[in-house]
Amino acid sequence: MEVIVKNISKSYDKKKVLALSDISFEVNSGELFGLIGPDGAGKTSLFRILATLLLPDEGSASLHGFDVVKSYKQIRKLLGYMPGKFSLYQDLTIEENLDFFATLFNTTIKENYDLIKDIYVQIEPFKNRRAGQLSGGMKQKLALCCALIHRPTILLLDEPTTGVDAVSRKEFWEMLKNLKKQGITILVSTPYMDEAMLCERIALIQNGSIMSIDTPQGIIDKYPYPLFAARADNMGKLLKDLRSSSLISSCNTFGDYHHICFVNDTYAKDIPDLKQDMIQLGNQNIEIKPIEPTIEDCFIQLMQK
Amino acid sequence: MIFLMPIIQLLILPMAADYEIKNINISIVDHDHSSYSRELTHKIISSGYFVLNDYGQDYQSAFKNFEKDQSDIILEIPHDFEKNIGKLSASSLLVSTNAINGVKAGVGSAYLMQIISNYNQKIRQKWLHYNGQEIKEGMHVESRFWYNKYMKYTFFMVPGILGILVTMVGVYMCSLNIVKEKEIGTIEQINVTPIKKQYFILGKLIPFWLIGIFVFSVGLFVVARGIYGIIPIGSYFPLYAFLAIYLVAALGIGLLISTYSSTQQQSMSLTFFLMMIFILMSGLFTPIESMPEWAQFITKLNPVTYFIDVMRRVILKGSTIHELQFDFIVVSIMAAFFNIWAVLNYKKTN
Known part of the structure; x- marks a missing residue:
């Protein structure tokens, strides 16, 4: 086990704000592990504990066999940490930043160039530009380069794709897949549920506790009810009507559709009944079809439990 | 910026932070209009520390200048100034100081006192000499400033x-x-x-x-x-x-x-x-x-x-x-x- 987290709890403001409560999970060597949860779920606190920047109130965690509290010195040598907030020197150029962090780890850009090459070539044309003047996507690439420059065995990426455009996000995940091939264990946190599918295993976190840990498909398979998507001309009215229907146990909006679950198992009979009810209430062009749940469906279902 | 700012401060501050009091505005109220009172006035002005703001006979108008903050110090010379000095009897001068600026007031009145007492000394010696008496050398203090000779x-x-x-x-x-x-x-x-x-x-x-x-x-x-x-x-x-x-x-x-x-x-x-x-x-x-x-x-x-x-x-x-x-x-x-x-x-x- 590359990363072991055991019963970690952390609170701020003299125990008034509980950030993490009794968190436990394990990450295999060379795994791409995702921590999925909304803002304020406790992702950053957990990452800061793993990065030896924050001390847990209770519990223990170890990276590569080193305890985060006792052996923080060894961890700092083998860990690559990329904070959610861009925190490189804005008044240094791309090259200077990279060179600076390489020096801090007693290495050189040349020595580990092969590891960052694929990423670095994309920002190399701007290597004499100051980091503060880069676009969001380029900043992320530079930060990733700096986190990789000492060839870490474990990479912690705290919300690397927050505030980055869709194209750059996609590119970023491609880069992570390539890094995984090099045998680096990667922990990544994100509030975007669609990115969960790109991880090997994920933990869903909410209000400081983990709700479920599995492969993305495993989490979807665990979804307890058959799920249906419904739409009509007036989606707002449909939502209200569906929620007041006695046949429906839950109804949430996802893009163009409302995702619904039924109270009973008798869908074959319930679907025409529901359609009939909705038409009577004045909804037009009603469509109801069975669908595969997404991670977000699972998340909401777990949250409501 | 790190280099320039301290240098600019060093150029400006010592000039401004100067304790030497000059340009003290003085109002002289002269009720006597004698040669002695004029001589005293002249001595005060020529000392270099004082600027004559006004010279008159009315204490009230001098005090008005005081209130307007135009003068810092008033010297009132009584009308029998010369006569009393001639008789070798006591004559009193009134010095009023505007003490809003404490340093200026203190230093200004001290300067003025020194000038008046020097003048007093001189006249006494002159009169005693006329009367054929022995001139007694009073105690004379000379100060010398070490390490910063000119008190710059x-x-x-x-x-x-x-x-x-x-x-x-x-x-x-x-x-x-x-x-x-x-x-x-x-x-x-x-x-x-x-x-x-x-x-x-x-x-x-x-x-x-x-x-x-x-x-x-x-x-x-x-x-x-x-x-x-x-x-x-x-x-x-x-x-x-x-x-x-x-x-x-x-x-x-x-x-x-x-x-x-x-x-x-x-x-x-x-x-x-x-x-x-x-x-x-x-x-x-x-x-x-x-x-x-x-x-x-x-x-x-x-x-x-x-x-x-x-x-x-x-x-x-x-x-x-x-x-x-x-x-x-x-x-x-x-x-x-x-x-x-x-x-x-x-x-x-x-």
Whole structure:
């Protein structure tokens, strides 16, 4: 086990704000592990504990066999940490930043160039530009380069794709897949549920506790009810009507559709009944079809439990 | 900016922070209009310290000028001034002073008293001589100013202000720089590296230490020597030896402030608070000996006090390291104290 987290709890403001409560999970060597949860779920606190920047109130965690509290010195040598907030020197150029962090780890850009090459070539044309003047996507690439420059065995990426455009996000995940091939264990946190599918295993976190840990498909398979998507001309009215229907146990909006679950198992009979009810209430062009749940469906279902 | 600002301050401040009181506006109310009263008036004006604001016979109108803040001092000469002097009897003059500016009032009236008493002496001698009496030589005091012969205030102020500036560079720059890293978050990125906190702190202090020495050198050679013509009587060695230790203490204070503040505003207000105390309780403007005892105690804890003391003694008096050893010891202790405290308080982990 590359990363072991055991019963970690952390609170701020003299125990008034509980950030993490009794968190436990394990990450295999060379795994791409995702921590999925909304803002304020406790992702950053957990990452800061793993990065030896924050001390847990209770519990223990170890990276590569080193305890985060006792052996923080060894961890700092083998860990690559990329904070959610861009925190490189804005008044240094791309090259200077990279060179600076390489020096801090007693290495050189040349020595580990092969590891960052694929990423670095994309920002190399701007290597004499100051980091503060880069676009969001380029900043992320530079930060990733700096986190990789000492060839870490474990990479912690705290919300690397927050505030980055869709194209750059996609590119970023491609880069992570390539890094995984090099045998680096990667922990990544994100509030975007669609990115969960790109991880090997994920933990869903909410209000400081983990709700479920599995492969993305495993989490979807665990979804307890058959799920249906419904739409009509007036989606707002449909939502209200569906929620007041006695046949429906839950109804949430996802893009163009409302995702619904039924109270009973008798869908074959319930679907025409529901359609009939909705038409009577004045909804037009009603469509109801069975669908595969997404991670977000699972998340909401777990949250409501 | 780091270099230019202190130099500009050094050019402006000593000129402005001048205790020599000149241009005291005087109103003279002369009820006598005799040759003696005119002679006295003439003596006062020609002393160079006073500017005659108005000369009249009416105390009320002179007092109005007083109220309008046009004159600082009123001298009233009674109408039997000459007659009384002739009779060798007492004659009284009234001096009223506008004491809103205490320093100006005190110094102004002292100057005036001195001029009047000199004049008084002279007349007495003249009259006694006429009467054929022996002239008794009164006690005569001659003062001589050591170490700053001509009592030039710039000689006194420039070394002191230079001391303040070096302190500002050390404390402000150092504390702001580290707190800025906290604000931007770059310190997080440094904290996860294996670099030891001692090295990180040294890496922060050494550039500012060098900047401090550079600013001091420019101030000492270019401004003090080139513009004010101040050439240290002592050697440069004790100055630089002391500066080297002193800067470590100043940077230690900056570092300490930065470990206690998380935003630049916090560190700015903390630094400003300390700088005010450092400046006003360092003996730069007011002599420490005239402060109340509790204040004197605070000045002893103020590193700037020692720096200004050493600067003035080396530059004006030519003191050697041996004579300054007390200052060296105290500042060395301060340097060690502040830095150890700061390093202990600086944590890479929360």
